[in-house]
Amino acid sequence: MKKLTGIILLGLLVTLPLAAIAQPAPSSPPMMHKMxxxxxxxxxxxxxxxxxxxxxEKQMMGFKDQLHSLRTQMNILITTNNPSTSEIKxxxxxxxxxxxxxxxxxxxxxVNVRKLLTDEQKVKFDLMTLDRRGQMGRRxxxxxxxxxxxxxxxxxxxxxxxxxxxxxxxxxxxxxxx
Numbered sequence: 680m681k682k683l684t685g686i687i688l689l690g691l692l693v694t695l696p697l698a699a700i701a702q703p704a705p706s707s708p709p710m711m712h713k714m715x716x717x718x719x720x721x722x723x724x725x726x727x728x729x730x731x732x733x734x735x736e737k738q739m740m741g742f743k744d745q746l747h748s749l750r751t752q753m754n755i756l757i758t759t760n761n762p763s764t765s766e767i768k769x770x771x772x773x774x775x776x777x778x779x780x781x782x783x784x785x786x787x788x789x790v791n792v793r794k795l796l797t798d799e800q801k802v803k804f805d806l807m808t809l810d811r812r813g814q815m816g817r818r819x820x821x822x823x824x825x826x827x828x829x830x831x832x833x834x835x836x837x838x839x840x841x842x843x844x845x846x847x848x849x850x851x852x853x854x855x856x857x
Contacts, residue, residue, distance in 0.1 A: 717807065718800045727795050735788040742781045749774050 753770040756762050
């Protein structure tokens, strides 16, 4: 009976993420298209940046596939009867390596895009890059909600529970939703 339960659990762990992947992704305009208007890109710049973006997205898809596979392996290992902490640590290290490669590739992509811009466009691009308010819970001047006081929303801060991500808006315990 335990063996059957383990097989069912393993099957669910493998198939549920695949079902989520099969769902159509919500459509959101690529970041570069959001930059088109403020930067006044020429047609040549637009096509060069689109080519860079496409290559970058392909690279990111490979990294995301690797992360998904490693995280699935880790979850399966964690749920075994006698999980090997050394194997779990090894997988955690591999996850960190892939995450680092993603950050490096993203930084390189931004540098390559910036190289295609005029001096005037670079100033606007730099401001847009530095003005990424609300990302990862960081708040800058003029953002829609002040940060919660330390410990306000638990030890991890606002947005750290229930899969909502960080920086998802005002503290729901102290401010009404908009």
